[in-house]
Amino acid sequence: MKFSLIAALVVVLAIDSQAASLVKRETQALPAEVEKIASFFQDLIQNLKALESPELADKAKAYMEESRAKLQPVVEKLQEQLKPLSSNIEEKMEPLAASIRAQINPYTELMQSQFDDMFKFVVDQTKAILPPQ
The missing domain is CATH 1.20.5 (Single alpha-helices involved in coiled-coils or other helix-helix interfaces)
Structure with a gap:
């Protein structure tokens, strides 16, 4: 405005x-x-x-407060209507997420072991290069 x-x-x-x-x-x-x-x-x-x-700022502020007062009940009603829907979606998504985690878990463990082996190799090579102390 x-x-x-x-x-x-x-x-x-x-x-x-x-x-x-x-x-x-x-x-x-x-x-x-x-x-x-x-x-x-x-x-x-x-x-x-x-x-x-x-004066214009006061009018704008009054308009915003009036609009907020009118929309607040609608927003609250909408939130209450969406709560069952969100819980329903959450219930349906949890088994799917668990299934995906179960499928991905072996790959993440494999990557973790490969990173550990690579880190151990780098540490061993670095120790071999450094002079003894």
């Missing part, structure tokens, strides 16, 4: 600076429509400048 207000203000300021330069050039040569557009944007800029930002 703040971003859109800032973006609108930047666009209006850019248009206003162009309109002001047009007004400064020759006011008699400008058509009535351009003068109306320039005055509209000048009025819009004055209105945006008059808008107090603390």
Whole structure:
């Protein structure tokens, strides 16, 4: 919301600076429509400048609190409805996870023993290279 207000203000300021330069050039040569557009944007800029930002922040905060108050019961109801579903999924996934662990366990043990053998080999080779102390 703040971003859109800032973006609108930047666009209006850019248009206003162009309109002001047009007004400064020759006011008699400008058509009535351009003068109306320039005055509209000048009025819009004055209105945006008059808008107090603390007031806008208070309105935004009140809106957020009101929205949170409205959504809180819906969120709580949804959480209660999802609890049985999550426990059901957990019950169904536990046997599958146990099966996967049982299948992977021999491979992890094999890798662990190979790493241990490799580490022992590196240590033995390092001891053989180092001079005796």
